[in-house]
Amino acid sequence: MQYQSPASIDEAVAALASIGGACVLAGGTDLLVQLRSGTASRAAVIDVKNIAALRAIAETADGFRIGAAVCGADITEHAALVAAWPGVAEAAGLIGSTQIQGRASLGGNVCNASPAADTTPALIAARAVAEIVGPNGKRSIPVEQIATGPGKTSLASGEIVVSFLLPTRPARSADAYLRLIPRTEMDIAVAGAGVNLTLGEDGTIADARVAIGAVAPTALVLDAAPGILVGTKLDEATLATLAEAAGAAARPIDDKRGTIDYRRKVVGVLAKRAALIAYGRAKGAR
Amino acid sequence: MTYEPKNLRVVGTRPIRHDGADKVTGRANYASDFTLPGMLWGRVLRSPHAHTRVISINTDKARALPGVKAVITGADLTLPPPGITQAGESAINTQHLAKNLLARDKVFYDGHPVAAVAAISEAIAQQALGLIEVVYEVLPHVIDVDEAMRDDAPLLHDDLFTEGVEPKPEKPSNIAKRIFVGKGDIAKGFAEADIVIERSFTTKAVHQGYIEPQGVVANYAEDGQAMVWCSSQGQFLIRDLCITMLGMEASSLKVIPAEIGGGFGGKTTVYLEPLALMLSKAAGRPVKLTMTRGEVLRATGPHSGSSMTAKIGAMKDGTITTAEVVIKFQAGAFPGSPVGAAVMFCSAPYDIPNLSITGYDVVVNIPKIHAYRAPGAPNGAFAFETVLDELARELKMDPIDFRAKNSAVEGSKSPYGPTHGPIGGIECLSSAKNHPHYKANLGPNQGRGVASGFWINIGGQSAATVVVNRDGTISLVEGCPDIGGTRASLAMMCAEVLGIVAEKVRPSIVDTTAIAFNDVTGGSRVTFATGIAVVQATEDAVRQMRERAAKMWDIEVDQVGWRDGAAQELNGNRSLTISQIAQKAAKTGGQIMGHASINAHGAGPSLTTHLCDVEVDRETGKITILRYTTFQDAGKAVHPSYVEGQMQGGAAQGIGWALNEEYIHDAQGRLENAGFLDYRMPVASDLPMIDAVIIEVPNPNHPFGVRGVGEAPIVPPLAAIANAIYDATGVRMRDLPFSPPKVLAALEAAGKAKANG
Numbered sequence A: 001m002q003y004q005s006p007a008s009i010d011e012a013v014a015a016l017a018s019i020g021g022a023c024v025l026a027g028g029t030d031l032l033v034q035l036r037s038g039t040a041s042r043a044a045v046i047d048v049k050n051i052a053a054l055r056a057i058a059e060t061a062d063g064f065r066i067g068a069a070v071c072g073a074d075i076t077e078h079a080a081l082v083a084a085w086p087g088v089a090e091a092a093g094l095i096g097s098t099q100i101q102g103r104a105s106l107g108g109n110v111c112n113a114s115p116a117a118d119t120t121p122a123l124i125a126a127r128a129v130a131e132i133v134g135p136n137g138k139r140s141i142p143v144e145q146i147a148t149g150p151g152k153t154s155l156a157s158g159e160i161v162v163s164f165l166l167p168t169r170p171a172r173s174a175d176a177y178l179r180l181i182p183r184t185e186m187d188i189a190v191a192g193a194g195v196n197l198t199l200g201e202d203g204t205i206a207d208a209r210v211a212i213g214a215v216a217p218t219a220l221v222l223d224a225a226p227g228i229l230v231g232t233k234l235d236e237a238t239l240a241t242l243a244e245a246a247g248a249a250a251r252p253i254d255d256k257r258g259t260i261d262y263r264r265k266v267v268g269v270l271a272k273r274a275a276l277i278a279y280g281r282a283k284g285a286r
Numbered sequence B: 001m002t003y004e005p006k007n008l009r010v011v012g013t014r015p016i017r018h019d020g021a022d023k024v025t026g027r028a029n030y031a032s033d034f035t036l037p038g039m040l041w042g043r044v045l046r047s048p049h050a051h052t053r054v055i056s057i058n059t060d061k062a063r064a065l066p067g068v069k070a071v072i073t074g075a076d077l078t079l080p081p082p083g084i085t086q087a088g089e090s091a092i093n094t095q096h097l098a099k100n101l102l103a104r105d106k107v108f109y110d111g112h113p114v115a116a117v118a119a120i121s122e123a124i125a126q127q128a129l130g131l132i133e134v135v136y137e138v139l140p141h142v143i144d145v146d147e148a149m150r151d152d153a154p155l156l157h158d159d160l161f162t163e164g165v166e167p168k169p170e171k172p173s174n175i176a177k178r179i180f181v182g183k184g185d186i187a188k189g190f191a192e193a194d195i196v197i198e199r200s201f202t203t204k205a206v207h208q209g210y211i212e213p214q215g216v217v218a219n220y221a222e223d224g225q226a227m228v229w230c231s232s233q234g235q236f237l238i239r240d241l242c243i244t245m246l247g248m249e250a251s252s253l254k255v256i257p258a259e260i261g262g263g264f265g266g267k268t269t270v271y272l273e274p275l276a277l278m279l280s281k282a283a284g285r286p287v288k289l290t291m292t293r294g295e296v297l298r299a300t301g302p303h304s305g306s307s308m309t310a311k312i313g314a315m316k317d318g319t320i321t322t323a324e325v326v327i328k329f330q331a332g333a334f335p336g337s338p339v340g341a342a343v344m345f346c347s348a349p350y351d352i353p354n355l356s357i358t359g360y361d362v363v364v365n366i367p368k369i370h371a372y373r374a375p376g377a378p379n380g381a382f383a384f385e386t387v388l389d390e391l392a393r394e395l396k397m398d399p400i401d402f403r404a405k406n407s408a409v410e411g412s413k414s415p416y417g418p419t420h421g422p423i424g425g426i427e428c429l430s431s432a433k434n435h436p437h438y439k440a441n442l443g444p445n446q447g448r449g450v451a452s453g454f455w456i457n458i459g460g461q462s463a464a465t466v467v468v469n470r471d472g473t474i475s476l477v478e479g480c481p482d483i484g485g486t487r488a489s490l491a492m493m494c495a496e497v498l499g500i501v502a503e504k505v506r507p508s509i510v511d512t513t514a515i516a517f518n519d520v521t522g523g524s525r526v527t528f529a530t531g532i533a534v535v536q537a538t539e540d541a542v543r544q545m546r547e548r549a550a551k552m553w554d555i556e557v558d559q560v561g562w563r564d565g566a567a568q569e570l571n572g573n574r575s576l577t578i579s580q581i582a583q584k585a586a587k588t589g590g591q592i593m594g595h596a597s598i599n600a601h602g603a604g605p606s607l608t609t610h611l612c613d614v615e616v617d618r619e620t621g622k623i624t625i626l627r628y629t630t631f632q633d634a635g636k637a638v639h640p641s642y643v644e645g646q647m648q649g650g651a652a653q654g655i656g657w658a659l660n661e662e663y664i665h666d667a668q669g670r671l672e673n674a675g676f677l678d679y680r681m682p683v684a685s686d687l688p689m690i691d692a693v694i695i696e697v698p699n700p701n702h703p704f705g706v707r708g709v710g711e712a713p714i715v716p717p718l719a720a721i722a723n724a725i726y727d728a729t730g731v732r733m734r735d736l737p738f739s740p741p742k743v744l745a746a747l748e749a750a751g752k753a754k755a756n757g
């Protein structure tokens, strides 16, 4: 197996395109596990951690741009980012453990395309856009368009996710992400929910976006959420409707980690609780 | 027999453990840290099926692969003569062991070894496994213990006839054995009872979960002499099992104990060592074999899943009149589950006049069950202590008072026969009742549970040598692998007898050629039994040093006493320190070495009571352990930190077992969660600090009053948590584990029942 560590995006794209069976290596916390257990084999790994653009967090006129290989610890230690996007940051901060946090990236989490990836629902709720470079140039797509099924993405061969752009947002906005795991860490989500809200001056919800994870082959946008939440102040009835809608939208499976019935119920509970947290944060936000 | 209190200066203090620095710096050498020149890498081919006949194994292609130096199958392992090797708390049937090491005509579980290879690299060894052609005829399998007992269940062994039933059955079955313990008249007991509660319980197979996977390096020389480096709970057991499997003489195999990364009973048998020796013998080179975590979970001894019914009767005043319990245990691929311990000990904290407790040992298609910390007792206590909680509530009695009223005390006859000496059951209960934890307030959705536990502990054979060095330091030579801080506690007992500080005693655990036979580290026996050997060996050294001093002073030995690390003239004020005596040893009769080799009896049982507070998330079913306190009789805590460590560790394992741990199999009987992601042991952040309250009711059979402490603490948590969940929610959980989906389902079912009722 070959290992390359290019210093620029162009070199990385070229390497990916020229070596058959090559893939991107970011933190390696998914890839190395797969290679060692024999569930994946690769002719070459192209390490993108030496490309500056993939390791930077920048606050721009368009919003926060987070390099695809930035690790979780760098995200949760970035005060301005955490203040603006507490939900995305808490999703990134949930991955693994202290050790894993020093490696695991958003790019790896999203591109590994696990249905249970924690940052994906948070990024989708945040309307994050993935900025991609490939042999045919640049393109940008919403995060929900990357994963197409477990372990499968819409990325063409040779394409790299360079960064995620979190849009600028109005005042009184905040997000939240919650997942359920049987333990407190080092585990995989049985269900997850990301909620992103903007409130009007009187505390009425003006904009809402909800995404759910681990309850379908890919994370799902909860299409019903704006209709349920906008115009409310999150009263009991609204929360119950939201929970029900999340459960109904879920298309879970029965497996060793949970039953269909359990996942439907719990994703609703998480959506409700995440909505309450995001609401509380948005009220307190500038 | 009573214990005479002693004025102790080292025993009961907390010196830094002798192996501590090596462990925290990573210098300690574990099994797979060993490497030899010319060493080959071994890998094991394992069955992907739960139950099959093996029609044929063709190893030709694997042998032809360049770099492959040896390939072995069951045909290469001669079946040893029938026999039993005692391994602490378990007994190993040597023929079953051989069939477990390498499948012969039949495979009994997913992960059962069918062949092994040794090659010049791990990659080639792995590749060679893929070239071995095995033709299987897949058979129906059975895993659930109740299903395995049915008449129409797939039969694992057609020569297995239930032992312990009259008349002897004519048909083979999966029920290997029926065990019974009883006394009094249960019909009379139930008639006397004002209330009787009968409940059924199930538990799933769980794993010991030691962090270090099994590993071995073996070197079998042309002259028939061999060496094995491995991590185990007993180098002598490893030697004896290996020589039985390979037909060797005891003196031809040296087993060198590596540092051990956890065992919990699971490392009191062999899985890899005989294979590594066979491969090394065939290849003429050293061979290293290590397991992956997946192999550990798929093929090493888990602990029995079980199905139990407990029926207990009590009078209005809280007197338990009778108990009738039926306990069925998975034995795994071959007979020999620890159901006997569940039968003997489930009611043992109490003195109950009428008892009928029946156990069944049932073979099923999972790996051969092996010892796990207080083997069998947690299952039985789960059933028994949960029903006691229900009875206490019905009787409107405090659960601690109810237990105390029925406690076994000194002089009570145990369910398994002997009459108890001093035991600390009542002391644990009253300490729990008076602890601030028991009085602390609880919030909404929070509950508190109480449960007690009993473990018998064992003695057994131990040897120790005390070598007196010229500078007055001591080399303490012993033969029991240290899995819980025993190096420190043994060195402390030696130092106590000598009257010196523990740091001057350096303990080492030596290979099978350097000391007499020692039983395994198991049964919570080392601080007790090896402790007695150490005390006697030290007394032997003291006696010799007094003799030397007498010689040096030219007086009678009875005129020489011993105090503060020195010989003291009784009728004068001369004294000689250890180093002063040792420096003259060459002139007074040669170097000084004390020795003892014993078979210790009278290990006192350890009793324990646990308090547990939980919070239940009613919407997700997730349980959080808020507070946990253990109370346990240690007899005498030689090194209190390591006693507390045992109490905390046992509780932590029990909590994991209660909350999430379970073997999950797919429809084909394959283990679906052969890794720590989905075999959910607790992580540090899952647990609160576990408070450990040591109770000391001295065991008169040990010079310092020690009783074993390692196992009892895993006994109560299952019931303590179940009882706490009930206290929080009003819902009884009787099927382990209490994982979020199961708890939520139970809460919802109870909610529906309430709405309908």
Ligand SMILES: Cc1cc2nc3c(=O)[nH]c(=O)nc-3n(C[C@H](O)[C@H](O)[C@H](O)COP(=O)(O)OP(=O)(O)OC[C@H]3O[C@@H](n4cnc5c(N)ncnc54)[C@H](O)[C@@H]3O)c2cc1C
Residues within 6 Å of the ligand: A023, A024, A025, A026, A027, A028, A029, A030, A031, A032, A033, A048, A068, A069, A094, A095, A096, A097, A100, A103, A104, A105, A106, A107, A108, A109, A110, A111, A112, A116, A117, A118, A119, A155, A159, A160, A161, A162, A186, A187, A188, A189
């Ligand atoms: C102990 C442990 C605990 C974990 N806990 C969690 C958890 O709680 N929640 C969770 O969601 N995950 C968890 N994971 C999984 C993993 O850590 C995360 O998915 C992590 O975000 C992956 O990031 P990485 O940088 O390590 O990716 P890598 O392993 O380097 O890559 C993952 C995949 O994405 C591809 N890829 C990576 N970067 C790019 C890019 N820029 N462009 C295109 N393709 C790319 C790689 O080719 C590979 O296929 C855990 C893993 C471990 C080992």
